Amino acid sequence: MFFNLNHAQNFTPGYIMVLHTFGRDLKWNPHIHCLLSEGGYSNDGFWRHVKHFNYNYLRNAFRTALLNELEDRIGPSFKKVKAKCYTQHKQGFYVYAKPNLCDPKVVAKYIGRYLGRPVIATSRIDRYDGDIVTFHYNRHEDEQYVEETLPVMDFIKRLIRHIPEKHFKMIRYGGLYARHRKIDSKLHRVISKEKHRIYRSFTQWRTSLFLSFGYDPLYCSECNHKMEFLELYYNHKRVPLEEMYEKVMSKSRGKRSSA
Incomplete structure (x- = not known):
């Protein structure tokens, strides 16, 4: 999307991606939160502000990039599943995005806490008697208040499934924010050496x-x-x-x- 602004100058944004594997009910619900700069730098250091994003393009680009990456990792056996995903998700994969009209400092503080939060806050655990755990959440679909009670072992099972493997990276930095390691080469468009020297040294x-x-x-x-x-x-x-x-x-x- 940024690259299409000017192919010659290669405008590059900065973005931070955080993987969350849990939903509000603690069940398995992998999704990615992404912080994206409202603009990007060109190869010669010129900043172009981008206030409005094409979310239809973003949904389709996300679908294509994810499916291509899965096919590279899984192999030819994934082609049928890939074709089915394109058929069932003609509008692209789900992307929830809306403009933030708040003060930037307030937004940054809120998002910082939100992205780095644990699976469940202790304030959402209402009761525990040694055998039973009761917790609450607001359902994502309609913000309806829900209270759920589970045996303690089932509650622990829901928690530990979200513990990542050792050394697994839950946060990735791309574009202007990237550290430009070889392992991150597929996550962002490679920027010029001159631009790297100016902004990332x-x-x-x-x-x-x-x-x-x-x-x-x-x-x-x-x-x-x-x-x-x-x-x-x-x-x-x-x-x-x-x-x-x-x-x-x-x-x-x-x-x-x-x-």
Whole structure:
């Protein structure tokens, strides 16, 4: 979708994907939550704002990408199931997306808590007597209040099925947010080396934030005071952050002047 904005410039957004395997009733319900930037950077560092998304395209693109990935992993035996999925889901796979009209800081705080939450909050567990567990939830379809009572072992079974395997990644970063490891190569369109150097270099993180969002992370947004003391360990050496920043900036200025 972003790539179609300009094929030559290859506009790339940033996105974070979080896998949840549970529904409100604790049953198996795998789905993905995705945070997507409202715009993307081109290869030459130009930002293009995108406020409205084509959700029909998103549903169809999600269906195609997921089915192709499953076929690559499962093999030719998946082709019949794949064809059936296209027949039964002509409008694409389900994508729930609506614009957020709240303050961005409020939205970010809410989503941060929501994505990182456990399978069930203790506030939803109403009673436990050693044998029986009673919990409640609002049904997703109609927000109807539902109270459910289970034997304790059945309740535990519903919980432990959502424990991921060791080292299994539940969170993925793509596009501008990606770490660009080989394992993530299929998750995002590869951006240019120049763009990677500008926006993803660890040693230029302060410059990247300033170029991307227009503020200096070392200055307080409330009182405008600069951080007086902050140090990092870089190449096993204790280096003041300010010194590291000045070295990076001087090196960057030298490259631009030589060019």
